Amino acid sequence: MTRSYRLAVLPGDGIGPEVVSGALEVLDAAEAAHGFETERREFAAGAAHYRATGELFAEAEAELRGHDAILFGSMGDPSVAPGILERGFILEMRQRFAQAANVRPVRLYPGVPTPITGLTPERCELVIVRENTEGAYVGTGSTVHAGTPNAVAMQESLNTRAGIERVVDFAFRLALGRRKKLTLCHKTNILVAAGQLWQEVVADLSARYPEVETDYVHVDAMCFHLPLTPERFDVVVTDNLFGDIITDLGAVIQGGLGVATSANLNLDGSAPSMFEAIHGSAPDIAGTGWANPAGSILSLALMLGHLGEADAARAVEAATVQVLGELPALSGAAMGLSTAEVATRIAGIVREGSAQTELVPESLLGQLAALAPSRA
Structure with missing residues (x-):
């Protein structure tokens, strides 16, 4: 059939x-x-x-x-x-x-030019897994006094344990079939509440996948490391906003x-x-x-x-x-x-x-x- x-x-x-x-x-x-x-x-x-x-x-x-x-x-x-x-x-x-x-x-x-001097195909083969339904893109926002010198805009970011867990679990399963390394990319030193929840989920799920090595990189540091040492990364998991940014950086590299x-x-x-x-x-x-x-x-x-x-x-x-x-x-x-x-x-x-x-x-x-x- x-x-x-x-x-x-x-x-x-x-x-x-x-x-x-x-x-x-x-x-x-x-x-x-x-x-x-x-x-x-x-x-x-x-x-x-x-x-x-x-x-x-x-x-x-x-x-x-x-x-x-x-x-x-x-x-x-x-x-x-x-x-x-x-x-x-x-x-x-x-x-x-x-x-x-x-x-x-x-x-x-092979054969595709990159703006990164000295980068070769064997050094650049990773996957970025971006949470796709939460974060700043779906959080509520409001503006008061729009169009005036007193305008105030507020934008919130939504992060749920269930939403984070399903994408982190997928990233772990992806890493199992690759080089067995998972890197969390976030900004935990500033976005403390959301960052802590992401770190907790990665730490908890890592017990299910002991073969996978875990790592953490701040998103600003990622923008430095990704072009210069992409071989450092195998599977990168991150939130919606940060993922949107670093994946376009990845596209330039490739x-x-x-x-x-x-x-x-x-x-x-x-x-x-x-x-x-x-x-x-x-x-x-x-x-x-x-x-x-x-x-x-x-x-x-x-x-x-x-x-x-x-x-x-x-x-x-x-x-x-x-x-x-x-x-x-x-x-x-x-x-x-x-x-x-x-x-x-x-x-x-x-x-x-x-x-x-x-x-x-x-x-x-x-x-x-x-x-x-x-x-x-």
Whole structure:
């Protein structure tokens, strides 16, 4: 019986439709080469849909919930005020679908340039696990006397033991299958209440995982150590705000936002997980063919790993790495190939079965398959 998965596709805004189209071409090739199939449904979501209908995530929730995974392009456009789409769709999806862990590999691939002098691929292969549903992004806030010299703004951060525990436990399980090292990144000397709760959870859970070494780094120190000694880290677990910051630093180290990827994981099987490149909608280059689809295609690889198609996932990742190494630049007209041409080149390698899988470690993709919960 052919393995089949229900996939929701949200191309979104700006370059989103272009890079997602490229990822779907690669998915076609992976299905042909590895013997599975996907039933795909595209959903209108983003600035144009919001302007036309006023609809955000709440209107799409019931239909999206019935899928096994979500492939997401990008969201955001100057025609919609900042915060409306981000909070009303993206953050709302993370909340309602309990996508508790944002997983961001920081992996420097062979042949991909990095601004860090002397950094080599074998020194940069870590994973940042960011708590995805709490922290400053979902805490309450208020402003009084707005627009006056006496304006006062208050923003709170929400941290629950249950929320911290589920993401820390996942990070420990991830570390078990890697180099068995877990680093907590926070700011415990200033954010004493939240920091203490995070430290307590890591200390308590470490008893369940005695094989895993634990470490702690302040977030400001992390911004120093990560570019200079990324080999110090294996799995880093952190809160929502700090994770948002250090993962973008990680993306720069690995070659830029165009090659970075992410998974927003539901950890209990109650709702679909969502996979997206993290480069944003880039409306200024939409339609030019200058966008690198690698981030979206590598997100597809994470999705395939999560669905249990580890061999296909690794082939997609390896083929992407091969093509990235051939490009004279990672974006823009200097890339040498258009968005569509890059995707077609990667798809051809996957379809032919000629991906050089020795270029990429297999641990993360295989672990996503092993750790994925069954969908109800």
